[in-house]
Amino acid sequence: MNRPATSTDLLDAAAELWPGADLVPAGTVGDGRPVRARYAVISRGSSPIVLVPVESSVAAGASLRRISTASTWWDTTARVAAGAMVRAVPGLLRHRVEVRGGADGLAEHLSGVLGMPVSFSITIGTARVNRKPVLQVFDEQGRCQAFVKVGWSGNTCADVTAEGRALAAVTARPYRYVVPPALLARTSWQGRPVLVVSPLEPSPWRRHRNTWTPPSAAMDELAERFASPDSELTAADWWHRQWRATGILPDPVSRSRFGRALERVAAIAGHRELHWGAWHGDWTPWNMAPAGDRVLLWDWERFETGVPRGLDALHYVVNALNSGAPASAEGVLRALALASYRDRSLGGAPHVQSLLYLVAILTRYLRLVDVPGGEHISSRAMQTLVALEHLADV
Numbered sequence: 001m002n003r004p005a006t007s008t009d010l011l012d013a014a015a016e017l018w019p020g021a022d023l024v025p026a027g028t029v030g031d032g033r034p035v036r037a038r039y040a041v042i043s044r045g046s047s048p049i050v051l052v053p054v055e056s057s058v059a060a061g062a063s064l065r066r067i068s069t070a071s072t073w074w075d076t077t078a079r080v081a082a083g084a085m086v087r088a089v090p091g092l093l094r095h096r097v098e099v100r101g102g103a104d105g106l107a108e109h110l111s112g113v114l115g116m117p118v119s120f121s122i123t124i125g126t127a128r129v130n131r132k133p134v135l136q137v138f139d140e141q142g143r144c145q146a147f148v149k150v151g152w153s154g155n156t157c158a159d160v161t162a163e164g165r166a167l168a169a170v171t172a173r174p175y176r177y178v179v180p181p182a183l184l185a186r187t188s189w190q191g192r193p194v195l196v197v198s199p200l201e202p203s204p205w206r207r208h209r210n211t212w213t214p215p216s217a218a219m220d221e222l223a224e225r226f227a228s229p230d231s232e233l234t235a236a237d238w239w240h241r242q243w244r245a246t247g248i249l250p251d252p253v254s255r256s257r258f259g260r261a262l263e264r265v266a267a268i269a270g271h272r273e274l275h276w277g278a279w280h281g282d283w284t285p286w287n288m289a290p291a292g293d294r295v296l297l298w299d300w301e302r303f304e305t306g307v308p309r310g311l312d313a314l315h316y317v318v319n320a321l322n323s324g325a326p327a328s329a330e331g332v333l334r335a336l337a338l339a340s341y342r343d344r345s346l347g348g349a350p351h352v353q354s355l356l357y358l359v360a361i362l363t364r365y366l367r368l369v370d371v372p373g374g375e376h377i378s379s380r381a382m383q384t385l386v387a388l389e390h391l392a393d394v
Contacts, residue, residue, distance in 0.1 A: 010048045010124045013133050013152070014039065014099065017122070019190065021102025033101035037119065041095045051122040054096060059119060059142035106150070109189045110137060113196060114145060129373040130301075132156040136199075144199045146184055147298075151193040155371045159301040160193040166303035167197065173225045177218035179296045200296040202289030211285045212320045212338075214313040218295040222312070223277030226305045233356075234270040238306050245363045250370050257385060258366065264392040265359060269352040275309040283312040284319040307360065314339055314357040327379045329386035332358075336391070351391070358388040 015023040018036045026038065039051040053059050111118050120135040135148040151157030164186040171183055182198035233239050246262060249255040280287075281302025289296045314336060321335040322328075336357070340350030365381035368374050 009127075009131075010051065010122065011041075011097070013124050014051055014122050015102075017107070017133070017150075018099050018102040018105030021099050021105070023097050023099055026096035026098050028098070031100070036099040036102060036105065037107065038096060038098050039122075041097055043095070049123065051097075053119040053121055053138065055119060059121070059138040059144075106135075106189050106194070109187070109194075110135075110146075110148065110196070113185045113187055116140070116145070118145065120148070127373070128376045129368050129371060130156055130159055131373065132160070137196075144201075146196050147181070147199055148197075149195045150189070153372055155368070155373070157193050160195050163299070163301035163303075164193070164195045166300040167195075169305075170222075170300060170303065175221055175225070177215070177221050177294050179291065179294050180300065181298055197298075200289070200298055202291065202296055212317060214283075214316040215288070215290070215295050216313060217293075218297070219280075219283065219312045219316075222280060223309045226278035227309075228276045228306055230273050230275055232271050233274055233308075234266055236274070236276065236306070238276070238308070239266075242359055242363050245367060249366055251366075254366055254369075254381075254385065257389065258362065261385070261388050261392050262359065265355050268347055268392065269355065272352060274356075276306055277309045278303065278305045279307050279309075279312045279315075281312075281315075283316050285316070285323070302364070308353065308356045310353045311357045311360055314354060315361065318357075327383040329383045329390065332384060332387040333390060336387075355388070355391055358384060358391060362388055 011023055015021050021036055022033075038054050040054050041048045042050045042052055107118060107120065110120070114137070116139050118137050118139060120137045123134050123136075125131050125134070132152040133150045135150070136144060137146040137148055139145050149160050149163065151160040164183070167180060167183040168186070170180050179200065181200050183196075184198055185194075185196040187194045187196065243262060246255060246258050249258065280297065280300065281304055282299055283297070287297065287299045317339040318332055318335040321338065322331040325331055336354040340354060362381065362384045365377055365384055369378045369381050
């Protein structure tokens, strides 16, 4: 396949969305093949980070204006300004590429799913274990109609499928505070799972005032909607799932260390009656946005029921206080200590909840260490294991 000199995973992924197509610099002498799509390449430094459709200045502007709640105020201002400028003067986007030739692709498939001609922007994110294409889908007037995730590897195919199942369950129940995206379609294309959800549209200026403070009302509501009867920890299916996951870890050292930590947790809290419910599984400041007293919440692939209640709040604090920092056991423990400031007693409810959170997140991390891309999570997994060992042996 011919590629521009700036070829990256993002550009390669874009070409694959039209089987057999080539991605070439705009202005390349025509060879008689149809142009499937035209994009402007937006880069950070020398690395392309998003492909913006240029057939509609409205869609191009919306692609650039797409807000991340992890962005600073200055970054948000720059995005909003850039979106407005491009909508007014599309020619500002000068680094352009074209998708030429090939067969009908994902764009045609999504047009059939949504019942209208569509175009989309493409992002693929930074290198990590769950890296996959995410599309912002527009109609012919440039209005955002959906967001789409595409499974790209064995692991990300499982994630996309899991998020579809999660949203089917979550959106079947009413909420006062939690606002998940509507599930528009669970489909497949070229053997890849494809998830289509409605856009959630956060205000670029409204922020969660204290980003380290979890939105407890919304978290409690989600847990309560999937509540199950109280039971002892070691009698719960969730606890047995953690043991089963430990038993199949390929690394004998990690398997042994995690197993000893689980035994210690059982000694501390095995006969404690716990409240059980659901957790989003990745509730962080950048996966949500405030909307009055409600919370817009996306990225549901880690959703799980039948878990100890309160895990979302701890995950939120750990990530909020360690965002952008290298993985460290000390950082995790400091965040958990802050979250438990009302009760630091050993074996008390906050201590037990912190132990169970570390067990839950470590089960996830260690499972991912040996999948393709697992090198991006291995350091965090090892530091989390150290934190669990420390907290269980205090």
